[in-house]
Amino acid sequence: xxxxxxxxxxxxxxxxxxxxxxxxxxxxxxxxxxxxxxxxxxxxxxxxxxxxxxxxxxxxxxxxxxxxxxxxxxxxxxxxxxxxxxxxxxxxxxxxxxxxxxxxxxxxxxxxxxxxxxxxxxxxxxxxxxxxxxxxxxxxxxxxxxxxxxxxxxxxxxxxxxxxxxxxxxxxxxxxxxxxxxxxxxxxxxxxxxxxxxxxxxxxxxxxxxxxxxxxxxxxxxxxxxxxxxxxxxxxxxxxxxxxxxxxxxxxxxxxxxxxxxxxxxxxxxxxxxxxxxxxxxxxxxxxxxxxxxxxxxxxxxxxxxxxxxxxxxxxxxxxxxxxxx
Numbered sequence: 001x002x003x004x005x006x007x008x009x010x011x012x013x014x015x016x017x018x019x020x021x022x023x024x025x026x027x028x029x030x031x032x033x034x035x036x037x038x039x040x041x042x043x044x045x046x047x048x049x050x051x052x053x054x055x056x057x058x059x060x061x062x063x064x065x066x067x068x069x070x071x072x073x074x075x076x077x078x079x080x081x082x083x084x085x086x087x088x089x090x091x092x093x094x095x096x097x098x099x100x101x102x103x104x105x106x107x108x109x110x111x112x113x114x115x116x117x118x119x120x121x122x123x124x125x126x127x128x129x130x131x132x133x134x135x136x137x138x139x140x141x142x143x144x145x146x147x148x149x150x151x152x153x154x155x156x157x158x159x160x161x162x163x164x165x166x167x168x169x170x171x172x173x174x175x176x177x178x179x180x181x182x183x184x185x186x187x188x189x190x191x192x193x194x195x196x197x198x199x200x201x202x203x204x205x206x207x208x209x210x211x212x213x214x215x216x217x218x219x220x221x222x223x224x225x226x227x228x229x230x231x232x233x234x235x236x237x238x239x240x241x242x243x244x245x246x247x248x249x250x251x252x253x254x255x256x257x258x259x260x261x262x263x264x265x266x267x268x269x270x271x272x273x274x275x276x277x278x279x280x281x282x283x284x285x286x287x288x289x290x291x292x293x294x295x296x297x298x299x300x301x302x303x304x305x306x307x308x309x310x311x312x313x314x315x316x317x318x319x320x321x322x323x324x325x326x
Contacts, residue, residue: 001267001307003028003245005230013037014153014163014197021153021161026230029151030241032103034163036197041067043160043201045326046099048108048119049194050128051210052139052172053316054185056080058276058295059137059176061130063097063110063117066326068287070094072115074132076178077276077295084278085178087132089113103151103165103195104143126193128174139174141191148241149193150234154225162198162224168210169217169236190217192317204324207250208232209263209272211298211317218298218315220263220270222250233268235302235310242304244268252321257292261319267303272296272319286325293320 006027012034014025019039038044047064060075070091077084091097091112100106100121108119115132125142149167156162172191176183190212206224211217221232226247233244246265253259261272274296282289298315 001303001305003243005243005245007243008033008151011035014161015039020158021155025163026153026155028153028230028243030148032149032151032165032195034103034151034153035101036163037101038197038199043067043199045162045196045198045200046097047194047196048099048117049196050119050139050141051192051194051318052185052189053192053212054183054189056183057176057185058318061117061128061137063099063108063119065094065097065099065110066287068093069284070097070110070112071282072110072113072117074115074117074130074135074137075278076135076176077278078180079276082276083180085135087115087135088280088282089115089132090282090284099197101197103193134179136177137174138177139172139185139191141170141172144171144239147239148236150219150232150241150243152230152232154198154228154230154232156201156228160199160201162196162200164198164232165193165195166210166219166221166232166234167193167195168219169212200324200326202325204326206322206324207320208322209270209298209317209319211315213312213315216310216312216315218270218302218317220248220268220319222248222263233265235267235304237304237310242302244302252319254321257294258296261294263319268300270298270300270302272298274319289322289324289326291320291322293318
């Protein structure tokens, strides 16, 4: 059941020399092949987000340049106590932020507003270091041989487009230094990457879900890709990516975010049961965002490229709705 979308297998530039979308860049990949040669200022967004799930904690680290501001943050949820730690920073015009053109290569580094995040990428994996008041995070995220990730270019127009890499179910080890003490990250933990580069419309809403368990990972998206001919949906089984080209139907209660969600399509039948809601709001006048990210467990089934249904129960991860004015 191969997707209708074009698979890209050779390196390609995201943009033409004049800064417009390169038509040859529209497609999807199993490993990062795009060079995000973005030009100029205005509607340009760059970010690195790493989410980590351990048996005790859920961690989120973001470094971003949104043109008008750098929005950085560290988040930790203690799954046993429900305690949250959030350290957010807004840096005017993203001063001091540096981002590489390619996912998996080079370094991303941001500092300001009391937070610092550094991401060093190598062929064999990624090192992540982050610090803010009362929190220090040190992680090593190996890249297993043959492990595949989903890269997609979403083309709204030749001047509005986004390149994303979603890498779900990576092994991770390291440590968290929190007010509650030092905690080891290792057995039973996994990491998720959201690498983004593009030029966005002023208003956008998206859904994103990511989850993993032994041998299985899910990457699902919605709303922001609708009508573009591309999706960011995939099933990963034992490191092999199965691209799902269907637009999915997301059903959830915006008045009760921790009620069960349903995510459905021809190759996806998923129920998500949240156990915690994280709410993030940023208001900077004409621009702002509101995100409801729910952590919980996924059950259901998804279909591989050869038509086989893979059933799962109890995958841990998150599903979110984000509304942006940016």
